[in-house]
Amino acid sequence: MNKILYCCVISLLGSAFAKAQSPQYSKIDSTMLRSIYNYNLTESDSYEWLDYLSNNIGGRLSGSIQAERAVDYTENEIKKFADRTELQSVMVPKWSRGTPEFAYIQLNDLSTINVNICALGGSIPTRQEGLKAPVIEVKSLEELSSLGREQIEGKIVFYNRPMDPKKIQTFEAYGGCVDQRYSGAEEAGKYGAVAVIVRSMNLRLDDYPHTGFMSYGDLPVENFIPAAAISTNDAEKLSAYLALDKELKFYLKQDCTVWGDVESFNVIGEIKGTRYPDEYIIVGGHLDSWDLGDGSHDDGAGVVQSMQVLKTLKELNYKPQRTIMVVLFMNEENGLKGAREYAKQAELKNEKHIFALESDAGGFSPRGFSFDTTTKQMKVIESWKPLFKPYLIHFFELGGSGADVGPLKGANTVLAGLRPDSQRYFDFHHAANDTFDAVNKRELELGAATMTSLVYLFDKYGIEN
Amino acid sequence: MNKILYCCVISLLGSAFAKAQSPQYSKIDSTMLRSIYNYNLTESDSYEWLDYLSNNIGGRLSGSIQAERAVDYTENEIKKFADRTELQSVMVPKWSRGTPEFAYIQLNDLSTINVNICALGGSIPTRQEGLKAPVIEVKSLEELSSLGREQIEGKIVFYNRPMDPKKIQTFEAYGGCVDQRYSGAEEAGKYGAVAVIVRSMNLRLDDYPHTGFMSYGDLPVENFIPAAAISTNDAEKLSAYLALDKELKFYLKQDCTVWGDVESFNVIGEIKGTRYPDEYIIVGGHLDSWDLGDGSHDDGAGVVQSMQVLKTLKELNYKPQRTIMVVLFMNEENGLKGAREYAKQAELKNEKHIFALESDAGGFSPRGFSFDTTTKQMKVIESWKPLFKPYLIHFFELGGSGADVGPLKGANTVLAGLRPDSQRYFDFHHAANDTFDAVNKRELELGAATMTSLVYLFDKYGIEN
Missing domain, CATH: 3.50.30.30 (Glucose Oxidase; domain 1)
Incomplete structure (x- = not known):
């Protein structure tokens, strides 16, 4: 009997501990997620932006005139909804x-x-x-x-x-x-x-x-x-x-x-945090692409989804507690210079990035995210999973994030990457058929909604320290 | 203290009960699933079969010459690996x-x-x-x-x-x-x-x-x-x-x-069970399609995936305990006569169908299954979920199966439908662009592997009575 009693106490303690890890969200959050998905599936701009990037501008190799047009275009679009935009100068390799x-x-x-x-x-x-x-x-x-x-x-x-x-x-x-x-x-x-x-x-x-x-x-x-x-x-x-x-x-x-390095830019837009303006959440993709196709999946999709995260929160009249930024990185494909410059400047300015999310795995049906974070933080993230179930988002796993957010890795930054269905990604990757028609509107929008939902939760709940 | 003790005992009883619902599978099963997926992704015939059905035969409206060619073709292919094939006569409406x-x-x-x-x-x-x-x-x-x-x-x-x-x-x-x-x-x-x-x-x-x-x-x-x-x-x-x-x-x-009804056929193939030959597991899709495209997603994909389930088990040298049948139903699109005839004959012959699985939601990346069964049986099925995690199969939900297996509904038959990603399905459904090129080989194969895995588990473990 004593032994049973002992087990029981352990078991009860176990339950109490489990309680501490119980869902960190409320009914308000599930309503907010529904609004985010509804907005993206009915009113978002992501597909039109991608149409322009792919069909009007085309492949955007670092240092090319197309890359510079993409910088101008996205900055102008972001200006329409962000509190502030910035072009962050960076030297990038040029190859034609x-x-x-x-x-x-x-x-x-x-x-x-x-x-x-x-x-x-x-x-x-x-x-x-x-x-x-x-x-x-x-x-x-x-x-x-x-x-x-x-x-x-x-x-x-x-x-x-x-x-x-x-x-x-x-x-x-x-x-x-x-x-x-x-x-x-x-x-x-x-x-x-x-x-x-x-x-x-x-x-x-x-x-x-x-x-x-x-x-x-x-x-x-x-x-x-x-x-x-x-x-x-x-x-x-x-x-x-x-x-x-x-x-x-x-x-x-x-x-x-192979040419010498030339100047290009990361495109940055932000919505200022109302409560913790010095805590940054960033969401991004890379603006450059290979030259053979339009770079629609790689990474036009990630670019427009990231822009859409901020626009969605703005249109839903959500006032973020933290400062939320979209960062469109230059030169992921052949140098990663934009990502390194961004991380370097963030460190110089001693900016506190609590969460950095990247979309660079194509505009396919979203399945979830992979995370680079602590086991403790991962438990909190996992507690949010039920919120995503209605949207068929099931994949929340430790293991990698993305090339562009990677340089931000540090003790108090959670890194993550959107994980869309990957079966068709390499049919198009870096090839002439990576074009606008290969991206499905709904799948693109579901990805943006899924990213927005996660950004919202990090903004609302912050991170464990 | 008494109260705590009471709770503990309840809790222990709870655990014991939970134990009864604990995973019903072994290491052998995860090895078998790996073999099933490997075979499908490297050696299967499903994509070639679909190529023939779509490009050589084309749209297969009930009562059309194409539908009759599809009956001949699939019966001949199934003969190559089944112990027995059968053409089940059924009168179907004809419209051109x-x-x-x-x-x-x-x-x-x-x-x-x-x-x-x-x-x-x-x-x-x-x-x-x-x-x-x-x-x-x-x-x-x-x-x-x-x-x-x-x-x-x-x-x-x-x-x-x-x-x-x-x-x-x-x-x-x-x-x-x-x-x-x-x-x-x-x-x-x-x-x-x-x-x-x-x-x-x-x-x-x-x-x-x-x-x-x-x-x-x-x-x-x-x-x-x-x-x-x-x-x-x-x-x-x-x-x-x-x-x-x-x-x-x-x-x-x-x-x-609108013509009068004409004779057509369900195509049936079977591998005889070694231990319980009178317990039937069927897997199927519908052989007819609309006439505007090739019916590649609807339901050429389901047809070849169902054929592949039997062929995979045969090629892996698996000896099923129960009799496993592929049933290619005629006339799902405009009458459901094939499904009704199959169910009628099964009842007349007093056949014991323990499990009927349908694939009729397109050849897209598989996400899981929906089931029409008891809560008790569903608990067993849910206990198999971890086996599917490496394959990103996450959706095991009560709620519907499919039109063709529906008429088999009965107290001791578990019905199920494959649930692929549905975002792009209605881009193609019943339209001229439902053609072979709209189906991705890997996604088709993953669907077949997922179906085979579930059939294997039902064969091995039977159903709760």
Whole structure:
């Protein structure tokens, strides 16, 4: 009996403890969330803003005239509802694609097959006449290294490890492959390769080559080699032809230019907090994009959703306790200079950022958020989950936030990233088909509503210290 | 102290009871689910089957040659992996669209604006020369009834209540509108209207008219009037023109034919149970579709996912305890004759169906299932939820299953419907853009894997009696 009594007391204490972690929200909050979703699904501007960014401005590579137009456009739109806007100056790298890339496979009988490629961002060009060389296919940087200079020198290295279709979260499949794109040229350059072509980071088999950032790392400039992505269909083809004809040659011509750094801007807008104006909540996406498509999913969606968070709160006549800011970061794609500058200035000004939320995973149906925070704070966040159930938001997990809010990481800042359904994201990522028509209006709006709801809760309840 | 002791004992009893509801699964099950998902994401046939059904056969309206080709094709495919197949004869209604519909708005100044319409399934044609009449716009059957014969007679009734964008589950928005399509002609016919045009059941603004089933109910044949759907963009236009010009006329011409019933078939395939062969688990979708598109989401996706459930279990060398059947129902869209025949035969043969799962909500990213069952059984089902968490399946809710499994409802049958993300479903539903390219391979495969996993669990654990 004593033992049972002991268990009971423990159990009661357990209940009491559980009580301390019980839901931190009220009926008012569920009404507010309903208003936020209703507003977004019926009156929001996010889809129109995205239409303009995608169809009127287009791809917005850092340092391009399109990026500067996007700065102007978004600042002007934000001025319509924010208490204050600011353009935060930042130096960003500038790289341009030049005339369209061209490539073909030349078989032993001299017949040729054109293939779809694109230069990787940051790559040097080929000589004007292009280059032609035999190809060696590898599945990894490790395989490359095991082959050594003897088998690599004078050849084009073809990295052909596909994204793993068994990963449910496609970003994990991306993470398992992207070393080929980012470091492929640096590693192949060490062994005297003349160029690299990388299978596109795409789970589908289609004809779109997907660009993305690459780096030569510490490679001496004289060892830099051109780097291109090849569509998944053509990667399959090239691999099949290589199995039949190891002597085939690959012709590659690209015309890109690496320029010096140029000035650009983070676009910032704020609604002043009424009670704790010195506590900042920021919500953002990145204004730059790759140049092949319109950057509608990556990250036009995140940009307009973040703008919509502030506009929604304003239109619903909500007076935030804390200062809420939208930050449209410049240069996420090829440098992260905007994010670093923002974090640096925040530190210099000793600003207290309590919560930073990023949307940079596409404008698809929202599923929830991932958080970078303490277990204690996570318990509070989890207690809000029931509020989101009517909106089918179920994913509240520890583990990562986003590239642009990452530099704000600190003991008292909760970082988070919106997690939309990821199944179709890499169909469009960094490719010519990342266009406005690939974004569904409702899915975009539901994402903005979900972000607004979380921002509202952080504003109302603050964070645990 | 006594009181506390009392509480403790109650609490302990509570725990013991909770224990009885604790997870009913083992490590083996999570391994099995992983194998099911891996197989579907790497080796399944579902996408190729859908390609054939959509692109080689096309829209499969009951009684059409395409529907008969679909019966042949799926039976032949199922034969490759099932222990037994069967074609279950059923008489189905036959209706055909004929030559393309044509409609325009004629303003007072006799200028005309062409609009996109399609006949509703089951509608009578117009006379060959078409009909032209003034239009009266209403938002509901109630509004129609309040207007009465004086304002309706001789006119075309234009039903223009949009789907409610505030509904998170789009099927609820559909449910709140579809009375206009189903009963609009019957009701307007009572007041002497000459035709009805119904705003398409679509949350987007676009140019596609969406067909669907309508009924004249108990209306005398001489009062039947033609019924058509108009695209959402053109519904907006027509409403705007009516506001400016109440005297405008609408011209409508359609050429559809209502034929007599014809014979068709449910396609059935089974894998025999090793331990309880007389306990049936069925999984199905409907083989017929509307004729405007390819019926890829509605319900080609459900058809191939259901076939894939059996094929996956077979390929993984799983020996089911119960008999598992795939049932491809004929005539869900305009009669439900296949589902009724299947249920009738099951009852006549006194077959014990323990679980019936339907997929008829599109080939989108799966979110979970809705169930029609007892609270007791639901507790067991909920205990399986953690098994599905790695696959982001979170929605296990009481409330509805599906039209085709509905007639099997009985005390000892658990009914369920797959619930994919519904945001984009009505962009395609019953329209010309419901085509193969609108279905994402991974999303389709994840749906099939999720269905297979649930079928596996019901096979292994049976149901509570």
